[in-house]
Amino acid sequence: MNENQSEMISLIKKLAPSQGYTQSILENITFMRVDQALESMQTLYEPSIVIVLQGEKHGYYLGEKYTYDAQNYLVVSVPLPFSVETIASSEQPLLGLILRIDPLILAELVVDLSDYSETLSGQSISALYASPMDICLENSVYRLIKALSEEREAKILAPSIYREILYRVLVNEQGQVLRSTLYQNNSFGKISKVLHYIHNQYQTKIDLDYLASQANLSIPSLHVHFKAVTSTSPIQYIKMIRLHKSRLMMIQENTTVEDAARRVGYESTSQFSREFKRLFGQSPMDEVKKMKSIFTLSPSS
Structure with a gap:
């Protein structure tokens, strides 16, 4: 553990003094702390970046295992239910933060990164992925946590560092998956639009014909592409x-x-x-x- 990592853990313990989730001063950022090991349980993540500084989590989705810990962060590109287990203890609690992905800031960055928008043809796409934490992203996270530890800096500096972290994730070698959620000319982007609609309108009656029209797909095609992304049908989702x-x-x-x-x-x-x-x-x-x-x-x- 380097000096920055040690300081981040010390700060997070103060920012998240009790088990559970603690809202930061910045709306899109929540601290998390778990003081015990937890068996696999069903969870729902909004589009977010999950950064673990201490401890370990395992996500299970479509038969794949995703590990996120001090060396790897998790990106969830669409609203997604999946199973998660936590490795932690009272002596070594799991400590980290969740950055909810702001769709407007994401869209602005994707426009600015238009020159880097490779096509996804031939690539397999997953709605979530784990990526190694590189030194640039770690430094950004370090500065974010330090800024969030002081009210004035949290209000003035933290929003720009949050935007910087989104940028770092987008230019990562797997960042194209996150960018593709905004592209309406591919099936993943179309299903992403449908998932966001369901996530925001779940309390209303949701018509499959309307979902298909929103994605510009036939109902059979909607089912095929929907299951490819979520592993389930629209009704079950x-x-x-x-x-x-x-x-x-x-x-x-x-x-x-x-x-x-x-x-x-x-x-x-x-x-x-x-x-x-x-x-x-x-x-x-x-x-x-x-x-x-x-x-x-x-x-x-």
């Missing part, structure tokens, strides 16, 4: 998003099971509970109790 969102409501807002079911579009609470248990392995009340004991969202200090 919508269901998973609604169940994940309901879990967040019950954890963060103390919403009742009945109200959470109604808010995400279920008319039958019993059907909601059955499908919830099928996805998470236990009843809504038991799952929420467990998650509250592990993950809380604390305000910025």
Whole structure:
């Protein structure tokens, strides 16, 4: 561990003093801390960059294992449910930060990087990937954490460093996958648009004909390309998003099971509970109790 890494861990411990998630002063950045090993559990990541400074996480998606730790960061290019396990302990807690990808800043950077926009033909595309942490990105993360440790610097300097980190990720050898989410002339970009729509409109009735028209695809083509990106059908993906969102409501807002079911579009609470248990392995009340004991969202200090 070099001097910068040691200082980042010390600062993160102060910025995230308790287990769970702690909101930073900057809206798009959240600190995370886990003080115990956690078995594989279902999670939902918005488009984000996950940087681990201490400890280790393993993500499982489409039969692949993605390790993100002090040497590798994770990029999730579209809203995606997948399984995650955590390696941590009270002596060596997992410490890190999640940078939610701002679509407007991403679009601005992609336009500025138009000269670097290679085609994706012949390349395999995954909705998430792990990449090695290089020295340039590590230095950017170091400066970001230092800026977020002081209120004035957090407000003035942190936004530009956040933008710099997005740039670093985009110019990485795998950054083309993230750039491709904005390209509407390839299937990955079309499905990305559909996923973002579902993520934002999950509480409403979502029509497959409308999704297909948004992607400029036939319904059969929508199913084929959708499954290639998400490993599931549009209907099953919508269901998973609604169940994940309901879990967040019950954890963060103390919403009742009945109200959470109604808010995400279920008319039958019993059907909601059955499908919830099928996805998470236990009843809504038991799952929420467990998650509250592990993950809380604390305000910025």
